Amino acid sequence: MSREYNEAMNDLRFSPEAKKRMAANLAAAHEQAARPRPDVYAVRGGKRRWRYAAAVAAAVVLVVGVGGVASATGNLMSMANVFDDLFNGPPAQTEVVDKIGRPIGASATSNGVTVTAEAIIGDRTNYAVVFSIAKDDGTAFDVEPLENGILPLGFEGHSRVSVDGVMASGGSSYFYDADPSDNAIQYVERTSATAVGNSIIGHTARVSLKDLKVHGEGEARVLAEGEWNMKFAIDYEDTSVDLPAGQTIKVSGMDATLDSATVSPIALTLEYTVHEVLNWEDQQSGRMSDHNQNEMDRFLDPSVTLNMKDGTTVEIDALRGAGGTREGANSTACNKSIMFDEFLNLDDVASITIGGAELPLP
Structure with missing residues (x-):
């Protein structure tokens, strides 16, 4: 089953050369990953309490503001999410093709830049979602990768992917260019979560991203200004x-x-x-x-x-x-x-x- 799952990954819209670069870049990023001090989210109840710690989920360059972020959060479905679904419609459906979830129509455009949820894979409590980011005029982004292939990019502040019904989560994110011959770059969020019902499959993912920035020496510069919001149902084949x-x-x-x-x-x-x-x-x-x-x-x-x-x-x-x-x-x-x-x-x-x-x- 897992071999079929790996083969299905090859059907994503990346060239063979891009896939090889992606694997090499992930391995290189792992070698240079810095382990941060984790944040903590504590759930109190009676005389016992859970303490949650989030550490880097691997393959991320964790320099402040560059290439990734580690987080720990609690996120049960809020009233704001309920009203959002009432007035702005339900989340986009996700089609499972060759074991991988492919959100249908989950994209947002702001100031000539479109962010699209391309694929989500995972098991009961862990998932990775891949987004593409592209300029609508077809031109490429002006950003050079680091030596390990990771792009020194980050979204503003509290940009994140959250999941309804999750009591605590921790993970990481990074950017890379799967195919330098096209005008799109890729953004990946990897998350481990503790969810109501012991599985995140069937829950709703809510994406809120703002202002894509390039980090380096000195103050970060805005590469693409805008706000990108979308939501989609989490669905894929659990391969646990x-x-x-x-x-x-x-x-x-x-x-x-x-x-x-x-x-x-x-x-x-x-x-x-x-x-x-x-x-x-x-x-x-x-x-x-x-x-x-x-x-x-x-x-x-x-x-x-x-x-x-x-x-x-x-x-x-x-x-x-x-x-x-x-x-x-x-x-x-x-x-x-x-x-x-x-x-x-x-x-x-x-x-x-x-x-x-x-x-x-x-």
Whole structure:
């Protein structure tokens, strides 16, 4: 199934040369990615609370304002979204073709620039959406890529893709040029989310983008001024594979139990219980203290290794994923979503070792 999924990706509107450049650029960006201090979103309720931390989802250059952004947010459907659907119509429908979601008519034009949602792929809790950005007059954008191929671009301020019914999310974004011979560039948002109903499929994605800027030395300059808003239904084929669970694992030297594990061509999603509690200290609202950040890292850093059928192994840095913790009396429930740098062909994977426990793929 995953091989068919990978082949379906080749049907996107990119030339073979562009696809090769995209894969190379993603790998190069991963090598230069800087890990930021994550933001935190806490959900309070009774005596227990979830703490969510978002780290970079990989393949992003995270220099301030350049090439990407890491975020953590909570976003249940607001009253504004309800009224928007009432007065401005329902979201665009998404057609699933060869396992990939292709939004129908999800585009917006402002000041001679059109942004189009081209494709969305993912599993139950992780997705990547690809947008094209093009000038209506057919001319190309005046921007040079960085050495790793990522374009030093960013949208203004609070521009984002949000999803109705999501309680918390974390992810990253970046720009690249899949085919330099045409006038379009590509914008990608990659997100891991905790959603009502345990799946984001069927929810509505709402896109709000403003003022495309070029970043570099000095103040950023506006490349394309405008506002682009659209919405579309999230739909694609869920390619998650459930892995055996229940094993005892180690997380930063602590004993833990693996409650569930799923893998897809884009991400590994874990739930586990650490048999210790976080040593949490009071902090000011806003960004997490260094002490609490280290505690989150300690609980959200299971070792992960992909064991390939050809005998090679791939070490995965779990701290680059998004995750959360919930404290109990004597234990801590943890969830972790780790998006891969490249699309993973599950047919090539023999097993995944998590915290010392080897899980064979079915």
